[in-house]
Amino acid sequence: MSRSINERxxxxxxxxxxxxxxRQGAADIAGTMVGGxxxxxxxxxxxxxxxxxxxxPGAFEAFDAGVREGGKQAYTExxxxxxxxxxxxxxxxxxxxxxxxxxxxxxxxxxxQGALFxxxxxxxxxxxxxxxxxxxxxxxxxxxEFFDGEIVPVQLGYHEDDKRKGLDLGELEKAFEYGARVFVxxxxxxxxxxxxxxxxxxxxxxxxxxxxxxxxxxxxxxxxRYSGVEYTHYRAKAGDTNIVTIMGPSKTESLSGYxxxxxxxxxxxxxxxxxLQAIVSLRAAGYSQAVxxxxxxxxxxxxxxxxxxxxxxRDNLVSLFQAAGLRTAIPKAGSYLxxxxxxxxxxxxxxxxLLRVQANVIVTPGSEFSPYTxxxxxxxxxxxxxxxxxxxxxxxxLVNRYRP
Amino acid sequence: MSRSINERxxxxxxxxxxxxxxRQGAADIAGTMVGGxxxxxxxxxxxxxxxxxxxxPGAFEAFDAGVREGGKQAYTExxxxxxxxxxxxxxxxxxxxxxxxxxxxxxxxxxxQGALFxxxxxxxxxxxxxxxxxxxxxxxxxxxEFFDGEIVPVQLGYHEDDKRKGLDLGELEKAFEYGARVFVxxxxxxxxxxxxxxxxxxxxxxxxxxxxxxxxxxxxxxxxRYSGVEYTHYRAKAGDTNIVTIMGPSKTESLSGYxxxxxxxxxxxxxxxxxLQAIVSLRAAGYSQAVxxxxxxxxxxxxxxxxxxxxxxRDNLVSLFQAAGLRTAIPKAGSYLxxxxxxxxxxxxxxxxLLRVQANVIVTPGSEFSPYTxxxxxxxxxxxxxxxxxxxxxxxxLVNRYRP
Numbered sequence: 029m030s031r032s033i034n035e036r037x038x039x040x041x042x043x044x045x046x047x048x049x050x051r052q053g054a055a056d057i058a059g060t061m062v063g064g065x066x067x068x069x070x071x072x073x074x075x076x077x078x079x080x081x082x083x084x085p086g087a088f089e090a091f092d093a094g095v096r097e098g099g100k101q102a103y104t105e106x107x108x109x110x111x112x113x114x115x116x117x118x119x120x121x122x123x124x125x126x127x128x129x130x131x132x133x134x135x136x137x138x139x140x141q142g143a144l145f146x147x148x149x150x151x152x153x154x155x156x157x158x159x160x161x162x163x164x165x166x167x168x169x170x171x172x173e174f175f176d177g178e179i180v181p182v183q184l185g186y187h188e189d190d191k192r193k194g195l196d197l198g199e200l201e202k203a204f205e206y207g208a209r210v211f212v213x214x215x216x217x218x219x220x221x222x223x224x225x226x227x228x229x230x231x232x233x234x235x236x237x238x239x240x241x242x243x244x245x246x247x248x249x250x251x252x253r254y255s256g257v258e259y260t261h262y263r264a265k266a267g268d269t270n271i272v273t274i275m276g277p278s279k280t281e282s283l284s285g286y287x288x289x290x291x292x293x294x295x296x297x298x299x300x301x302x303x304l305q306a307i308v309s310l311r312a313a314g315y316s317q318a319v320x321x322x323x324x325x326x327x328x329x330x331x332x333x334x335x336x337x338x339x340x341x342r343d344n345l346v347s348l349f350q351a352a353g354l355r356t357a358i359p360k361a362g363s364y365l366x367x368x369x370x371x372x373x374x375x376x377x378x379x380x381x382l383l384r385v386q387a388n389v390i391v392t393p394g395s396e397f398s399p400y401t402x403x404x405x406x407x408x409x410x411x412x413x414x415x416x417x418x419x420x421x422x423x424x425x426l427v428n429r430y431r432p
Numbered sequence: 433m434s435r436s437i438n439e440r441x442x443x444x445x446x447x448x449x450x451x452x453x454x455r456q457g458a459a460d461i462a463g464t465m466v467g468g469x470x471x472x473x474x475x476x477x478x479x480x481x482x483x484x485x486x487x488x489p490g491a492f493e494a495f496d497a498g499v500r501e502g503g504k505q506a507y508t509e510x511x512x513x514x515x516x517x518x519x520x521x522x523x524x525x526x527x528x529x530x531x532x533x534x535x536x537x538x539x540x541x542x543x544x545q546g547a548l549f550x551x552x553x554x555x556x557x558x559x560x561x562x563x564x565x566x567x568x569x570x571x572x573x574x575x576x577e578f579f580d581g582e583i584v585p586v587q588l589g590y591h592e593d594d595k596r597k598g599l600d601l602g603e604l605e606k607a608f609e610y611g612a613r614v615f616v617x618x619x620x621x622x623x624x625x626x627x628x629x630x631x632x633x634x635x636x637x638x639x640x641x642x643x644x645x646x647x648x649x650x651x652x653x654x655x656x657r658y659s660g661v662e663y664t665h666y667r668a669k670a671g672d673t674n675i676v677t678i679m680g681p682s683k684t685e686s687l688s689g690y691x692x693x694x695x696x697x698x699x700x701x702x703x704x705x706x707x708l709q710a711i712v713s714l715r716a717a718g719y720s721q722a723v724x725x726x727x728x729x730x731x732x733x734x735x736x737x738x739x740x741x742x743x744x745x746r747d748n749l750v751s752l753f754q755a756a757g758l759r760t761a762i763p764k765a766g767s768y769l770x771x772x773x774x775x776x777x778x779x780x781x782x783x784x785x786l787l788r789v790q791a792n793v794i795v796t797p798g799s800e801f802s803p804y805t806x807x808x809x810x811x812x813x814x815x816x817x818x819x820x821x822x823x824x825x826x827x828x829x830l831v832n833r834y835r836p
Contacts, residue, residue, distance in 0.1 A: 033557040040707040048509060048710075079502040088499055095492055095689065098483040105452060138542050138691070138713040145712045153437040154558070164495040167711050174711065227780030285499065285506030287542070287691075287717035303444040306452075307571050307578060308549045313691035313717050 039173050044377075044393050045166070046074030049384055057381050060374055062429050065386055071419035072390040076363060076410030078282040081334065086284055086322045094318025102314040107302040108136030112320050119324035123251075124273065125264035132295045133268065135302055136312045136320065140248050140276035140289035143301075144173060144212075146308070147244045147272045147291055150300035151210050152177040157334050159203040159211040161195070163366070163397035163404075165218040165246065170197060172212070180208045183400075186220035186366075187357045197235075204239040211236065211323075214246040215262065216253075219366045219397050219406040221359020223253070226260045233266035242297070249362035251331060252280040254339045257360045267292040272301075277323045279363065280334060280408070288318040288323075338363055342407050345420050352424040363410040365394040366394065369403045372430040376403045379430060389423040443577050448784075448797050449570070450478030450812075453627060461785050463576040465780055466833050469790055475823035476794040480814030482686040485738065491687055498722025506718040511706040512540030516724050523698060523728035527655075528677065529668035536699045537672065539706055540716045540724065542831040544652050544693035547705075548576060548616075550712070551648045551676045551695055554704035555614050556581040563615040565599070565608040567770070567801035567808075569650065576616070584612045587804075590624035590770075591761045599632050601639075608643040615640065618650040619666065620657075621631045621637035621802050623770045623810040625763020627657070630664045637670035646674040646701070653766035656684040657736060658743045661764045672697040676705075681727045683767065683814070684738060690720040692727075742767055745813050747825050756828040767814040768796065773807045776834040780807045783834060 042048050053394040056421075094101045101109065110131055117130030128134055144167060152158055154176040160168050162181045172179050180203040185193045200211070211232070215224050224232075236243050245262045253259050263273050277288030289312075291301060305311065342359060349356040349367045356367040372379055376393060383389045394404030409416055446452050460533050470685055475481075498505045498535060505513065514535055521534030532538055541547040556562055558580040564572050566585045576583050584607040587600045604615070615636070628636075640647050649666045657663050667677050680693030693716075695705060709715065746763060753760040753771045760771040773780055780797060787793045798808030 033555070033560075036557065037554070037707055038705045040704075040711070042510065042707050042710045045510075045710055075507050077503055078506050088496075091495075099481055102482050103479050106446065106449075138717070141711070142713040150441070151437070153440065156437075170711050174708075188769040189741070285718040287713065287715070287720075300441045300444075303441055303446050304578075306446045306449055307545070307574050309691065309713060311691070313542070313720055314689040316691075316717055316720070322807075 030379065038173060040170060043397055046392050049390050052411070057184050057378055057385060060378055061382065061386060063386070064423065066388070066422045068388050068418060068422065069415055070388045070390070071131060071411060071415050073407035073409070073419070074390050074392050074412070076279060076282065076408050077412060078284065080412040081282050081410050083282045084277070084322055084326050085320050087286070089318045090322050091286065094315040097318065101318055104311055104314050104317060104328045106306045106311050107298070108312060109317050110194065112136065112317050116290060116320050116323060117292065120275065120290070123324060124261040126261070128292050133298055134290055134292040135298050135305065136317055137289045137291060137305065138287045138309055138312045139278055139284070140246065140274050141167065142309070142312070143274040143276065143289040143291035144168070144244070146247060146301035146304050147274065147297065148172060148212065149175060149304055150241050150297050151244070156210065157206060157208040159200060159208040161217065162399070162420065163219060163394070165214050166396040168212045172390065180206055184220070184222060186217065186222040187355065195224065197228070199229050200255050201235055204235055204241060208241065209239065210242045210244065212244040212246070214248065216245070216249045216359070216361035218249070219364045220357055221362045221364055223257055223259055223360040224299055229260040229262055233262070236270070240270070244274065246270045246274045248274065248276060248279055250275065252335055252338060252363060253361040254335065254342065259361065263293060268295050272297050277320070281323065283319060286313070288312055288316055288320060289406045311421065337413070338410060341411070341413050341416055344413070344417055345407070345409055348417065348420045348424065352427065354427070363408050365407045365409055366404050369405065369427060370425065371432060373432050374430055376405070380405060382430070383423060383426060387426050389419045389422055416432065440578060445572060448800055450796050461588060461782055461789060464782055465786065465790060467790070470792070470826045470829065472792055472826065473819055474792045474794070475815060476492065476792050477811035477813065477815065477823070478796050480686065480812050481816060482688065484816040485686050485814050487686045487689070488681070488726055488730050488734065491690070491723050494723045495690065495719055495727050495783045498719040499542060501722070502566060505523060505722055508715055508718050508721060510710045510715050511702070512716060513721050516540065516721050520694060520724050521696065522693070524679065527728060528547060528665040529767060530665070530672070532696050537702055538694055538696040539702050539709065540721055541693045541695060541709065542689070542713055542716045543682055544650065544678050545571065546696035546713070546716070547678040547680065547693040548572070548650060550708050551678065551701065552576060553708055554614065554701050555646050555648070558777070559611040560614065561610060563604060563612040563619045565621065566803070567623060567798070567805050569618050570800040572616045584610055588621060588624070588626060590621065590626040591759065599628060601632065601635050604636070604781050605639055608639055612645065613643070614646045614648065616648040616650070618652065619652045620763070620765035621655070622766065623768045624761055625766045625768055626761070627661055627663055627764040630662065633664040633666055633669050637666070639671065642676070644674070648676045648678065650678045652678065652680060652683055654679065655743060656764070656767060657765040658739065658746065663765065674698050675829035676701050681724070685724060690717070690723050692716055692720055692724060700730060715827060741817070742814060745815070745817050745820055748817070748821055749811070749813055749818065752824045752828065756831065758831070769811045769813055770808050773809065773835060776831070777836050780809070780835055784809060786834070787827060787830060791830050793823045793826055816821050
């Protein structure tokens with residue numbers, strides 16, 4: 029195997045990726061431990077707890093109906109069942125505020141991860157410059173690296189008291205001037221819960237048009253928006269020329285176990301994505317596709333209640349972190365918190381391992397999201413409310429134990 | 433977007449791929465038609481009919497149990513649930529005749545297509561030379577092209593009366609001498625049903641060791657073997673150094689709607705495949721993974737009966753084609769037939785479209801599998817027995833209609 033492929037896979041390290049902590053041992057930190065175990069129920073903040081926030085009503089029944097459809101549902105077009113694409117397109121058009129031609133502009137994928145992979149693979153190749161927000165979802169960076177693209181970082185000030193608050197629009201313009209022709213970002217931002225303002229969206233659209241750039245916007249969390257937050261759908265402002273929007277029911281709707289996502293927008297890119305899906309995984313699992321029949325059509329009040337419950341957890345956890353002196357932005361949407369650890373006697377990386385081994389708490393290290401956030405940790409607070417509070421109390425206790 | 437990415441996606445054409453025929457129009461062949469419609473039930477030979485050969489017993493119940501497991505089953509490691517990997521590894525070790533360390537040597541993927549994609553992506557990069565059989569499953573070639581590898585073709589004589597019968601071992605050796613360091617092949621061969629002999633497997637293993645080559649062997653159809661056929665598992669002869677074996681329950685077991693596959697063998701490559709899966713689709717759908725609990729553990733006699741029914745269809749269809757003068761190899765395993773069309777007044781490509789429009793029969797053009805088989809067509813004969821016979825009779829009728 030060539031040296032380049034070795035390097036490529038070295039860069040793809042997943043040791044700290046959410047859910048992979050189980051593959052790490054505990055032996056190497058035994059000598060570092062201060063104090064004993066904090067006995068308690070495991071809280072895995074690396075992803076949401078679908079036993080606390082259950083899958084949307086009717087999801088399993090829709091899957092069952094898909095199985096009973098038989099071969100027609102097992103072997104759909106690679107881009108997914110036409111009937112389901114058209115149904116979901118109509119609902120997504122209503123949600124995002126701009127029309128979608130279901131048969132041409134939307135593809136069903138294995139999770140939003142599948143959509144993101146196909147979108148980047150369809151627009152980025154060796155040497156291409158790609159603007160990436162720091163911090164943002166780690167796969168954005170890893171995907172560009174995998175296809176040998178060049179990352180052009182753009183900073184996001186996500187704290188209320190940041191001197192340069194919000195997206196650094198000057199830096200984004202410089203990225204395009206430098207040659208970036210693709211810009212990938214999540215809105216709401218993962219891991220901070222930052223929501224881009226109308227002015228920011230307008231400016232991105234203006235720059236994208238000026239530089240003829242492709243925009244890939246991951247709106248996975250755009251349904252889970254808290255009180256008083258204004259949200260702007262990028263495609264509603266910019267049209268679908270060279271735009272791909274990504275969504276899916278894995279998070280807010282707790283349907284991750286079915287692996288479903290969608291990408292919609294620019295017909296040319298969607299067509300490429302289907303060609304690629306044909307050799308990557310053929311299609312999203314046929315029977316699972318039928319679960320999308322329930323999506324964006326939940327019982328009255330369901331989404332409001334889900335938002336209300338998450339907002340209550342958010343408020344409790346933010347208060348706990350802030351009371352302990354950990355700087356923590358208040359997420360405007362989504363279920364991630366991204367608090368900063370204070371100075372400790374151990375590195376943040378070791379502390380994250382200590383949290384797992386001593387406190388039965390799993391979080392994701394901030395270094396995954398930006399080189400400038402090594403002392404932050406990400407928590408997905410879509411958890412049992414009481415368990416989440418107890419786990420944050422354990423984090424605070426362990427922080428205090430390892431203070432200098 | 434760069435020129436190279438445009439070319440890359442042009443090479444990824446899926447217009448003739450199985451299941452995509454629905455995206456083709458009929459208008460362009462209207463002027464070519466001879467005679468009227470042959471009215472009858474659609475038979476789609478591009479894939480098996482899971483309404484004729486039903487999914488294995490207990491599959492849906494296993495999925496249901498997976499859903500009831502909740503979060504643990506929704507969010508497995510990227511390589512899949514450890515418990516399920518270990519269970520399946522034991523059964524695959526028994527089946528293939530060599531042990532597998534479940535936690536290190538096996539990954540669960542979204543279909544065998546997912547396994548093939550990850551295996552090629554983990555071993556082939558720009559400029560790498562890869563030996564590919566002609567004819568063989570079209571994705572082998574497309575995947576190598578997608579990663580900018582160079583294809584080094586090796587011919588397979590699959591007809592009983594071929595002058596050079598079987599794998600051209602001299603050509604394979606030359607491919608390795610020329611610099612090929614990866615060899616991808618299906619056994620049983622797709623689309624011909626050819627099964628490699630023990631002598632061929634031994635020789636491949638000898639050459640792989642001599643040239644330090646990586647072998648990716650797709651054994652998707654290795655359970656569906658007909659009377660009197662000897663089958664040699666490559667890994668049982670060659671050990672797991674630089675070998676990846678791919679299997680899955682989509683075909684023989686009719687479980688394609690759940691999108692499940694596995695790759696097993698060389699630990700280093702499996703580890704890379706998991707890293708890549710983390711950015712491609714995270715994992716095979718969590719709940720679907722639970723369906724693997726039923727795999728290779730079907731009720732007594734189930735597989736024998738499934739083989740018996742397929743063998744009966746095979747024998748009928750081969751007789752029909754041969755009686756009409758179409759040269760047709762007898763598949764030793766799997767459910768593909770690959771008959772050759774005689775000289776016709778229309779091109780094979782047009783004839784395939786005419787079959788669909790005039791005879792309600794869908795087949796896959798031979799040009800997908802090798803540049804030397806443009807006048808063959810592939811049929812997946814895992815169909816309702818009577819419907820398959822009627823459809824082949826319509827193919828023969830249309831062949832006769834378009835003879836010069």
